Amino acid sequence: MIEAKALTKIFEIKKGDDIPAVVDLNLSIAQGEVFGFLGPNGAGKTTTVRMLTSLIGPTSGQAWVNGFEVGKEDQEIRRNVGVLTEHPGLYERLSAFKNLMIYANLHDVESAEKQVEKYLHMLGLWSRRDDPAGSFSKGMRQKLAIARALLHEPQALFLDEPTSGLDPEAARLVRSFIEELGDQGRTIFLCTHNLNEADRLCNRIGIFKSRLIAVDTPANLRQEIYGRKVVFHLRALDPAWKKLIGTIEGVRDVQLVDQKIVVGMEDPEGLNPKIIRLLVENGADLLFVGELRHSLEDIYLQTLEEEGVIKDEL
Amino acid sequence: MNFKSIRTIIDKEWAEVFKNRMVLFTMIFMPLIFTVLPLVMLYFTGQEMGDMGGVGTADVPAEFLSACSSDMTGAECMQVYLVNQFLLLFMMVPVIIPVTIAAYSIVGEKTTHSLEPLLATPISTFELLVGKSLAASLPAIIVGWISFGLFVAALPLLGVTKSVINYIAGPTWLLAIIIAGPLMAIASVNLTIFVSSRVNDPRTAEQISTLFLLPILGLLFAQLAGVIVINVMVMLSFIGGMILVDIGMVYLGTSIFQRENILTRWK
Ligand SMILES: Nc1ncnc2c1ncn2[C@@H]1O[C@H](COP(=O)(O)OP(=O)(O)OP(=O)(O)O)[C@@H](O)[C@H]1O
Ligand SMILES: [Mg+2]
Numbered sequence: 166m167i168e169a170k171a172l173t174k175i176f177e178i179k180k181g182d183d184i185p186a187v188v189d190l191n192l193s194i195a196q197g198e199v200f201g202f203l204g205p206n207g208a209g210k211t212t213t214v215r216m217l218t219s220l221i222g223p224t225s226g227q228a229w230v231n232g233f234e235v236g237k238e239d240q241e242i243r244r245n246v247g248v249l250t251e252h253p254g255l256y257e258r259l260s261a262f263k264n265l266m267i268y269a270n271l272h273d274v275e276s277a278e279k280q281v282e283k284y285l286h287m288l289g290l291w292s293r294r295d296d297p298a299g300s301f302s303k304g305m306r307q308k309l310a311i312a313r314a315l316l317h318e319p320q321a322l323f324l325d326e327p328t329s330g331l332d333p334e335a336a337r338l339v340r341s342f343i344e345e346l347g348d349q350g351r352t353i354f355l356c357t358h359n360l361n362e363a364d365r366l367c368n369r370i371g372i373f374k375s376r377l378i379a380v381d382t383p384a385n386l387r388q389e390i391y392g393r394k395v396v397f398h399l400r401a402l403d404p405a406w407k408k409l410i411g412t413i414e415g416v417r418d419v420q421l422v423d424q425k426i427v428v429g430m431e432d433p434e435g436l437n438p439k440i441i442r443l444l445v446e447n448g449a450d451l452l453f454v455g456e457l458r459h460s461l462e463d464i465y466l467q468t469l470e471e472e473g474v475i476k477d478e479l
Numbered sequence: 480m481n482f483k484s485i486r487t488i489i490d491k492e493w494a495e496v497f498k499n500r501m502v503l504f505t506m507i508f509m510p511l512i513f514t515v516l517p518l519v520m521l522y523f524t525g526q527e528m529g530d531m532g533g534v535g536t537a538d539v540p541a542e543f544l545s546a547c548s549s550d551m552t553g554a555e556c557m558q559v560y561l562v563n564q565f566l567l568l569f570m571m572v573p574v575i576i577p578v579t580i581a582a583y584s585i586v587g588e589k590t591t592h593s594l595e596p597l598l599a600t601p602i603s604t605f606e607l608l609v610g611k612s613l614a615a616s617l618p619a620i621i622v623g624w625i626s627f628g629l630f631v632a633a634l635p636l637l638g639v640t641k642s643v644i645n646y647i648a649g650p651t652w653l654l655a656i657i658i659a660g661p662l663m664a665i666a667s668v669n670l671t672i673f674v675s676s677r678v679n680d681p682r683t684a685e686q687i688s689t690l691f692l693l694p695i696l697g698l699l700f701a702q703l704a705g706v707i708v709i710n711v712m713v714m715l716s717f718i719g720g721m722i723l724v725d726i727g728m729v730y731l732g733t734s735i736f737q738r739e740n741i742l743t744r745w746k
Contacts, residue, residue, distance in 0.1 A: 215742065221742055221743060240601050243599060243601040252592035258494075258499075267487055270484075271602050273483060273601075310596070313596065
């Protein structure tokens with residue numbers, strides 16, 4: 166449904182002064198999936214959305230949306246995707262109704278007025294349809310902009326930070342609407358820098374800062390985030406120990422880093438003695454044992470400091 | 480070329496633009512002034528010349544006599560000479576109105592970021608450009624034609640003589656209003672789009688783009704100074720030059736009006 170292969174965008178400011186906004190992005194998002202694209206300011210989220218919606222061309226690499234290739238079948242892509250751009254970009258002097266009619270006509274939507282009416286009702290804006298969009302609150306504008314992206318019933322929807330700048334109540338409304346859209350089986354590419362939002366709405370999350378750093382389901386990421394890790398510092402390492410430790414019940418994952426073994430588990434107090442015994446029985450020189458613990462925020466930020474997260478820590 | 484998209488853009492532009500007082504003011508008052516001024520002038524010069532019992536052809540600048548037909552009296556030729564100065568003012572209408580509309584439209588879309596969602600629809604940038612150009616130039620062309628029509632219609636009521644009317648409704652003016660006007664409108668819209676992509680205040684865009692009036696003012700002063708006489712030949716050469724300018728300006732406009740360009744290079 167949405168696929169990217171080595172997708173790269175480098176902005177050239179002056180000769181020799183390049184900004185690598187998106188580097189070597191590989192992605193595969195299935196039909197009906199709600200994918201969270203999580204990254205801090207300047208990560209390249211908007212740039213990625215612009216490439217995937219055929220607004221700007223990649224410097225290199227390829228991408229497909231609904232089976233159409235970016236750069237080759239741009240018109241088809243524009244016909245088949247809906248975009249909520251970073252700024253709602255409404256025509257403030259025109260009524261909500263008129264704003265939507267313009268887009269319905271540009272997409273050549275059949276029975277445009279009915280479709281506009283449907284979405285105005287759906288988003289609770291019908292009673293304000295004749296008011297200029299400029300008189301709307303931020304939350305209403307955002308809803309209007311989302312309606313605008315849906316008029317032609319696109320299968321793939323790109324939402325660039327749909328709740329940023331909204332108060333909690335408005336954000337909640339927008340989120341529950343996105344949830345509904347996800348339930349309707351649309352493919353949704355959701356850019357956000359809000360962890361909890363991604364957690365709640367998405368089937369999978371990609372953590373991104375110019376490069377894709379981690380991709381997984383929220384449950385797995387949370388495991389990774391909330392799970393505890395114990396580090397066993399050894400004089401020398403035997404790779405066979407990794408497998409041995411892995412057989413102990415309750416051990417989630419085992420990694421070897423330099424002369425250390427990092428073990429993910431829920432219950433270090435219960436398991437540590439077992440692991441230590443096992444290691445000693447197998448001839449390990451155990452120097453000391455320590456725990457790695459991270460808050461949600463920590464992990465996220467560290468993940469962003471590129472892959473050597475654990476390495477840097479040890 | 481998708482005409483529905485173009486129509487949608489024109490419709491949208493007009494819905495927005497006619498809500499803008501600045502634009503509306505320019506569209507109504509400028510043509511009004513340019514129509515009324517020459518009428519007032521013709522009325523009073525007609526009266527005066529009547530009182531004086533006729534002015535000789537000797538009073539008309541010698542260079543200008545060629546523009547008058549042989550059956551005109553000196554007074555009529557004098558009127559033709561004076562009214563010709565206003566023709567050039569008239570020709571400013573299709574520059575100033577499109578510049579005003581396009582400047583407010585493009586800079587407005589830029590500051591509210593409304594171009595990006597628009598560009599995410601299947602409309603081609605060329606259709607978008609055509610839509611915007613037509614939306615900005617059609618009102619100017621139509622207003623120009625209407626005010627010229629009113630101007631000509633008012634002439635007999637003010638006692639302007641037949642041969643002067645024939646001159647005004649003759650080839651020089653008709654070429655200017657019907658052909659040169661639209662050509663200038665096209666060029667000025669594209670120039671404004673270029674300027675608007677670089678500045679963030681519609682008034683600045685407007686002011687810079689109206690520098691485009693300089694060639695017309697040049698003609699005006701050249702005529703006042705007696706260096707040239709605006710006749711059919713001059714008008715045809717002006718039109719020829721304008722076609723070249725149009726080609727250049729449309730090229731400039733289309734090259735600046737590309738999706739990637741708009742989103743990443745417009746300041
Ligand atoms: N037109 C441009 N010219 C030069 N650099 C650009 C351009 N657009 C974006 N960039 C740079 O590319 C990088 C990524 O920008 P982008 O807007 O895609 O990030 P983002 O993840 O959407 O950030 P935010 O959360 O602030 O919206 C930034 O360093 C930005 O400065
Ligand atoms: Mg962004």
